[in-house]
Amino acid sequence: MAGAKEIRGKISSIKNTQKITKAMEMVAASKMRRAQDRMRAARPYTQKIRQVMSHLRIANPEYKHPFLIERPARAIGVILIGTDRGLCGSLNINLFKAALALVKDAQAKGQTVKFCPIGTKAVQFFRRLSGIELVATASHLGDRPRTADLIGPVKVMLDAYREGKIDRLVLLHNVFVNTMSQKSTLSQLLPVEAAPDPQLQKHWDFIYEPNPAELLDGILMRYVESQVYQGAVENVACEMAARMVAMKSASDNAGKLIGDLQLIYNKARQAAITKELSEIVGGAAAV
């Protein structure tokens, strides 16, 4: 029974791994449900504020806020939202691939790119890359991101935009489609994108109370914050879903491996028994 003992050891070690992946799968599943609720609750606000901003862009105001004016894009600011922890399948990798494609595309057009990665994994990845400027970072947002943690990096990017260091601000994040699929998505934050609305009149403007400068500053700030917050909340849901799926397939694979090894173990044991028996029979026949 030479190989049998080692095989038994292997089986038990895989069983331990399977226990861990199963536990992680269940934790991710329960966290995903809560993250999904949060994401769904925040969505209407994010969509509405985006709609209001796009109306602002179509309006014909006397006062033009810098966030509403399209400039030739020489430098692009990217806020990228990744996860804090690994073991979540290809979620981060797909996002980083999209980011690198964006960098390549921008560099071909002679534009520079400035990054603001959010999440430990994203920060680590962009630190290692050379030739990419990191303007701000944020990490350890946890499972329940708070706006307060995001205001800092957002403010850095907004200031850069105001000072003309970047001419465009985009958000690169994962969108939760369903449990099985998460899509890395690029959306432009600044300048605000116009979305034509057939219900609107041709030439009009808002009445602003109090003056437009003060009012727009506050609202536009809030708009960018809410979009980034939504991205962060959505990212948590994506992370949990991706981890759940990854851990489920890991558990399944471990199960398959255990089955195969069990078969080999049984065969080895049977072979040893047969050998012993034939030795006994052979010995008896000789006497």
Place this chain on the structure above:
Amino acid sequence: MAHTIHVDIVSPEGQLFSGEASMVFVPAREGELGIAPRHAPLLTTLKAGEVRVQSGGEEHDFFVGGGTIEIQPYAVTVLADTAVRAHDLDEAAAIEAKKRAEDAIRERTDKLELAEAQSELVRAAAQLRAIERLRKKR
């Protein structure tokens, strides 16, 4: 001609109301604002206070803790910082919050905390007013 206006009330915690209304009252920065259908486009901020939506003989009351409002001739969008249905307002909690804010102002630690306490006080006072009004109506 439209006799109703579409109203959406959303806060970061979720959507509170979406539907048609014949009249909407909001606590705008420059004073209470009554909005009828085909109102001129307007953009302003909200103070803490009550949002009342009249639709089909019914009146829906909400309490918002500040925010922004966009008015278009066909739609009103309330982007509240925080919002609850007026019926869900908790009087005891509001009184408690008011007391806490008053204490904080009396002790007057630093500037930032003072500003926070003052805005908290305004919110709590507005909540209590809303509760009072609601009680009279019943």
